[in-house]
Amino acid sequence: MxxxxxxxxxxxxxxxxxxTSKAGGAALQQAGELLKTQLGLDDDSVHNICERFKQKLLVEQHERSSGRSIDDLRARHWEESIVETLGSCSPSLAAQCYVMWKNSRLEVLxxxxxxxxxxxxxxxxxxxxxxxxxxxxxxxxxxxxxxxxxxxxxxxxxxxxxxxxxxxxxxxxxxxxxxxxxxxxxxxxxxxxxxxxxxxxxxxxxxxxxxxxxxxxxxxxxxxxxxxxxxxxxxxxxxxxx
Structure with missing residues (x-):
């Protein structure tokens, strides 16, 4: 020194x-409310989906050569998280969750x-x-x-x-x-x-x-x-x- x-x-x-962590938590709450409204899910199911999404964010490896945009990649995170919890998910719902999460986080930051x-x-x-x-x-x-x-x-x-x-x-x-x-x-x-x-x-x-x-x-x-x-x-x- x-x-x-x-x-x-x-x-x-x-x-x-x-x-960022606090903003991400607030954004997950907003996405969770969307899932409750769209699918009528209970709190445990919503929590499980959101936790899976968080884990996918932590380990994601976005390769610029993959041809997939970061928006597409993270919408896919939501789709996989919902499928892993519920067994199925429409891509459109996953996209809505991603947009809600992304925009909510940016608004809070x-x-x-x-x-x-x-x-x-x-x-x-x-x-x-x-x-x-x-x-x-x-x-x-x-x-x-x-x-x-x-x-x-x-x-x-x-x-x-x-x-x-x-x-x-x-x-x-x-x-x-x-x-x-x-x-x-x-x-x-x-x-x-x-x-x-x-x-x-x-x-x-x-x-x-x-x-x-x-x-x-x-x-x-x-x-x-x-x-x-x-x-x-x-x-x-x-x-x-x-």
Whole structure:
């Protein structure tokens, strides 16, 4: 962590600047209400379908060469989840569930006034870059929905490049875009495996892990330099890195 003054801060997006998990939960509730209305399902059946959909999101591997769009892929997640629970499902209902889930999630996502103010203040002193993993179309839709692009000097979406976090190559691209060296930068994110490990791999000045967990003990090999419960506490960390 030794070095000169910090010149740039790299931020993750999901569950770092915006509460994607909470928005996803609200969106699942909306999709569940649609299923109840359309099929007259009980709560247990709806819960089972939604949980299956969540698991498919966690393990999905969207290949750009497959010819299937992310929208088609996720509509298929809904269809498979309903079939696995009920035995059958019309593609049109699955498509309705996907559209409801997607639009509801985007409507809920936002940059809080406090986070907006934080980014404005930091931009006066540091170069800021948004570095988010994920499928390109999905992540760009989030960036547009929360209207955050103007807070950053650059926005880099992993799905638009050959490699994503924690690969060093995408970090090098970020450093080049900002005209800074790795030791000039701080990486901030909620994922130990992608954000923190990626920052370590790339040789940044410091890594800051966003974790609301009560216990700060880490069992795995990835060790952040700092841990804070919310990104709003980041200025206190940066003040230590002068």
């Amino acid at each position: 030794d070095g000169g003054a910090v010149k740039a801060v790299l931020f993750d997006l999901d569950n770092t600047l915006i509460e 936002c940059l809080s006034p406090e986070v907006r103010q934080l980014l404005k203040q930091l931009r006066c002193r540091y170069k800021l870059l948004l570095l988010t993993n994920g499928e390109a179309k999905t992540q760009r839709e989030k960036v547009e929905a929360v209207q955050c692009e103007d807070f950053f000097d650059a926005v880099v979406v992993g799905g638009e490049h050959l490699e994503q976090k924690p690969s060093s190559s995408i970090f090098r691209k970020c450093f080049d875009m900002l005209h800074v060296e790795p030791q000039d930068c701080v990486m901030v994110g909620d994922s130990l495996d992608t954000d923190i490990q990626g920052g370590v791999n790339a040789g940044v000045r410091a890594t800051v892990w966003i974790s609301s967990a009560k216990s700060s003990e880490l069992d795995g090999p990835v060790k952040p330099d700092y841990t804070i419960p919310t990104v709003l506490e980041l200025p206190d960390i940066l003040a230590q890195l002068l």
